[in-house]
Amino acid sequence: MAGRRDIAIIGYAQTPAMAAAQETEVQFLLPTINAALEKANISRKELGFTCAGSCDYLSGQSFAFVMNLEAVGAWPPIAESHVEMDGAWAMYEAWVRLLHGDIDTALVFGSGKSSPGDPAQIYPLQLDPYSLMPLGLDPTSLGALQARALLDSGKATERDFAEVAARSRSNATGNPNAQVSGNDDADTLLGKPYATAPLRAHDIAPFADGACALVLATADKAREVCDRPAWISGFDHRVEPHQPGFRDLTVSASTAAAGKSAGVGEGIIEVAELSATYSPQELILREALGLNGTTDVNPSGGALVGSPMMAVGLARIAEAARQITEGGKSRTLGHATSGPALQQNLVCVLEGD
Amino acid sequence: MSDQEEPLMMDQFVELPYHDLLSPTMVRYSEALAEGTILGQQCPQCGLVFVPPRGYCPIDTIVLGTEYDVPLKDTGVVTAYTIVTPVQYHGQKETEPFVRATILLDEPGGILGLQDLPGVPNDDVHTGMRVQANWIPESERSLEGLDNRSWGATAGCIRGWKPTGEPDMDPELYKDKVF
Numbered sequence: 001m002a003g004r005r006d007i008a009i010i011g012y013a014q015t016p017a018m019a020a021a022q023e024t025e026v027q028f029l030l031p032t033i034n035a036a037l038e039k040a041n042i043s044r045k046e047l048g049f050t051c052a053g054s055c056d057y058l059s060g061q062s063f064a065f066v067m068n069l070e071a072v073g074a075w076p077p078i079a080e081s082h083v084e085m086d087g088a089w090a091m092y093e094a095w096v097r098l099l100h101g102d103i104d105t106a107l108v109f110g111s112g113k114s115s116p117g118d119p120a121q122i123y124p125l126q127l128d129p130y131s132l133m134p135l136g137l138d139p140t141s142l143g144a145l146q147a148r149a150l151l152d153s154g155k156a157t158e159r160d161f162a163e164v165a166a167r168s169r170s171n172a173t174g175n176p177n178a179q180v181s182g183n184d185d186a187d188t189l190l191g192k193p194y195a196t197a198p199l200r201a202h203d204i205a206p207f208a209d210g211a212c213a214l215v216l217a218t219a220d221k222a223r224e225v226c227d228r229p230a231w232i233s234g235f236d237h238r239v240e241p242h243q244p245g246f247r248d249l250t251v252s253a254s255t256a257a258a259g260k261s262a263g264v265g266e267g268i269i270e271v272a273e274l275s276a277t278y279s280p281q282e283l284i285l286r287e288a289l290g291l292n293g294t295t296d297v298n299p300s301g302g303a304l305v306g307s308p309m310m311a312v313g314l315a316r317i318a319e320a321a322r323q324i325t326e327g328g329k330s331r332t333l334g335h336a337t338s339g340p341a342l343q344q345n346l347v348c349v350l351e352g353d
Numbered sequence: 354m355s356d357q358e359e360p361l362m363m364d365q366f367v368e369l370p371y372h373d374l375l376s377p378t379m380v381r382y383s384e385a386l387a388e389g390t391i392l393g394q395q396c397p398q399c400g401l402v403f404v405p406p407r408g409y410c411p412i413d414t415i416v417l418g419t420e421y422d423v424p425l426k427d428t429g430v431v432t433a434y435t436i437v438t439p440v441q442y443h444g445q446k447e448t449e450p451f452v453r454a455t456i457l458l459d460e461p462g463g464i465l466g467l468q469d470l471p472g473v474p475n476d477d478v479h480t481g482m483r484v485q486a487n488w489i490p491e492s493e494r495s496l497e498g499l500d501n502r503s504w505g506a507t508a509g510c511i512r513g514w515k516p517t518g519e520p521d522m523d524p525e526l527y528k529d530k531v532f
Binding site (some may be wrong): 020022023024026027028031033036044057059060061069070071072073074075115116117118121122123130315 | 364367369370371372373374375376377378407408409410412413414416501502
């Protein structure tokens with residue numbers, strides 16, 4: 001399964017993570033898709049397949065995902081699909097489609113506008129309707145429960161959380177797409193008040209509006225149009241039980257399993273872009289993936305500095321690809337997550353020649 | 354539970370509030386509508402007219418800036434219509450069958466869907482019927498009903514469309530602009 005050289009990422013683009021975009025989702029998605037295609041040296045006419053990741057509930061617009069096709073250009077008719085997931089899972093579907101061997105390019109994107117709604121009201125609705133939804137268990141409270149479990153287990157301290165946040169925010173100063181950034185050190189951050197204990201504001205990713213698009217190609221096509229393709233060497237995703245109470249929240253068994261299948265342990269990972277929405281999650285994910293100190297984690301700042309829902313996971317993969325295509329790296333990974341408290345996880349290992 | 358017992362049924366209504374920022378294109382459209390102009394955009398490549406302006410052409414997938422804004426006519430023709438028999442679902446305000454029509458505006462064009470024809474008996478509505486906008490007096494116009502989401506946004510400034518009394522339009526002239 002791992003060590004493949006048959007399909008590569010040949011182009012990518014993303015919007016900044018925006019606190020509240022004035023443009024509609026389609027309006028900021030269209031130039032993003034255009035930019036990804038331009039970077040890939042591929043025209044729309046050549047595309048064999050398109051797959052989108054989005055969730056109508058974010059903006060409360062019925063069939064928002066259908067309207068998004070106006071940004072794709074669906075006339076003449078195209079072959080396309082959609083997942084009610086982060087764009088990283090749309091990429092997985094496009095990858096499977098390309099494995100059939102009859103087409104050689106695919107467009108993938110993830111997009112979302114979280115700003116019109118209140119995530120604290122929307123996300124509890126995806127939880128168990130009898131025991132958790134009536135509690136109004138919002139994502140930040142769940143993140144805090146996971147953080148508390150990690151502290152109680154002795155595996156991490158609040159200082160460890162602050163160090164993740166400090167490093168992420170400092171890295172973000174070099175990322176024009178980041179929503180927040182800063183140069184406060186861990187001590188300074190530890191002095192801030194709790195937002196939802198034991199999480200402080202900087203431990204919590206700001207939900208954002210945004211989009212990310214990328215282009216996949218099979219080997220011959222990739223070599224024809226791209227100087228340095230980011231080969232998808234391994235790709236897998238796994239899911240755990242829906243109920244957070246059924247899981248050990250201090251580990252991520254699905255990330256470990258997906259990572260193993262994707263071949264993470266088969267070589268050095270130079271850069272890992274992880275979708276940790278809460279700083280403690282980065283510690284959990286690093287352990288699950290077996291990343292030691294030599295891996296550069298989230299040089300973009302990661303999800304913690306800007307989390308455009310439905311695009312953030314795909315954006316991690318795009319950043320991991322950029323490290324290869326533009327950054328000269330040879331082996332990187334992107335991680336995406338879905339569901340409450342790291343319920344479902346996807347790992348994509350990329351390699352450069 | 355025995356076989357004879359009725360299952361317990363419970364209504365659970367979920368309500369989620371959403372607040373949009375009015376998009377840049379709808380801001381321009383609203384301001385023009387308040388002043389009595391229906392604003393659209395015309396794509397320089399395919400020539401299609403979009404109303405309200407979208408800021409892009411979905412056929413050519415290009416961004417359309419303000420330079421492609423074009424004022425549209427407030428007269429047109431009914432190209433399609435539906436007589437809706439209202440289902441009494443929770444929140445439904447209508448009780449009697451009502452018409453929603455698609456109107457093709459006169460040149461340069463533009464299609465407004467879901468338009469109302471107040472005062473016109475449902476059975477009198479027909480394709481080819483020439484209509485004009487029934488503008489609300491300028492001082493009474495409101496932009497509150499306009500948002501990013503509705504189709505054929507005229508709420509608050511135009512109170513539906515009324516027949517002009519002109520002869521019906523030849524279907525050959527609108528048959529490929531029904532929707």
